[in-house]
Amino acid sequence: MHIVHTLTDLRAALAGRGRPAFVPTMGNLHEGHLALVQQAKPLGDTLVASIFVNRLQFLPHEDFDSYPRTLAQDADKLRAAGCDILFAPSEKDLYPQPQTFKVQPDPQLADILEGHFRPGFFTGVCTVVMKLFACVFNAGPGVAVFGSKDYQQLMVIRQMVQQFALPIEIVAGATCRADDGLALSSRNSYLSASERAQAIELRQALQALAHAAAQPGAQLAALEAQALQRLQTQGWQPDYLTVRQRSNLQAPAGAPMAGELVALGAARLGTTRLIDNLEF
Template sequence: MARATADRAKDRGALSPADHQRVVQALGPDAPDSPDSPALPQEPTPPVVVTSPQEFRTLLRSRAVALGPEATVGFVPTMGALHDGHGHLVRQARAENDLVAVSIFVNPLQFGPGEDLSRYPSDLPGDLARLTELGVDVVFAPAVEDMYPGGLPLVRVSSGELGNQLEGSSRPGHFDGVLTVVAKLFALVTGGHQVRAYFGQKDAQQLLIIQRMVRDLNVDVQICPVAIVRAPDGLALSSRNAYLNDDERAAALVLSRTLQELAQGAVTVEQARDAINVQQIGAGPDTVELDYLTVVDPQTLQPVDPVPGTLALVAARVGTTRLIDNHHL
């Protein structure tokens, strides 16, 4: 409902002045005009940007209430530096929900010592331009002090054994950090309305662990997985691709190419590992350094034989950049 609709509803007595006031407040200053308003230029309306958790909760809830009891919220948590992979998440959220909220927060809790927290790419103006084009309603872009006032949390969500293997074994504490911030964000976006949250399948282990958290902790959010988005040459899109120079980017293609060959049955797991391990970056001495390539049960992450329905996961360091990718067999 746009402002003009609310005004007319009040004029004909369908909305009390108090309810009208509530609706107008809920719509907020930036609410787009509906098609039944007098003709206006169809510039995309920028999202409302909030930084306070409480304000984010209140805004989302009041907008959902104004849309009625069946209103749904699509939520896309991100660390910014948005690329077309995020674009797919947001487009799906936009297509399936009445309201769309995106969070942009580089969560220190999920970075280990020596990881790339300090150099993690950031481009808030570019992100907001992209989210405006995508028709996002609300952007939550808190500072670290907004999310962790008084310091890092003492109480955290623990991913247990699911989070200690694969990525977790190279990045101790990573998934506990992810779950803790996602639990906080979910606590802010839920509140009576239906919430769908969108996660990319590139981070397969993260997706599984978040699905498990929702189930284990009765979180009232529906998790919607979105397929990996790849560059034309096959590289899975990632904010961390921005770290790669041309030689590294070319070398990184071995990951997606090898997964594809594995999925087609053209190579064995051992051959796939060898193919990655011999990959050189440019003419220099550096190599692509394989962390793991393994085939797992997609529900338990336990290693299994590479049969249809299983999931091949790969992680490797290309230059100084750690990349992951995966492919369903």
């Protein structure tokens, strides 16, 4: 596996290697990331992963400085998974000048849910992903794989690729879960032992919400309020628990139609913010 840090070295490593299959990450890799790598490997001629903790998508009070950085261990995992090229730029490498040009996503999709509680988050995500795409796919088309746990992010990136006519196929990877159902996340490492045991309650709340919302005559607003109250009484600080249309993440206009919906949630347990979703 080639480990490169600069754009010049990345392009030299990619020269003549054919269609890239790309998995962008922020590092601190877990089995969910490695599953995306395995999914991506047969989709191109060269498997490229990136590790970059992107300052632009963190709010001032969030965990940019403390976000786990485990490059040596991550490189070992990627090498074992069959990765061909690891692109691990520094901030100076990827942003040699202040990144004053930014990608502003559609506010109807990006300013709700995660975007409402983390203003500017998707501008930061789109800007870094667009720049990474320019680095990896400068020689031609390819494929990029993103996890479905970040459901809204996946939709934003797909829309960005479509509207900019980028020659990149966006492939969704299924959410990987621990044996008890908790969605794997780099931030799970922040949880104490007691919080880790409790963390499955977010998934359970989404399952209960989805089950209730699928019933005839379901009143979504009341069900969502009940779901929020349930988590609050269990010691969480929820941002949202909601049912939306899969197609655009807007609230269903009429009676909810099972098979077209997704329940999404974000909540803080102690100091750790977790997200999850469930299609139904």
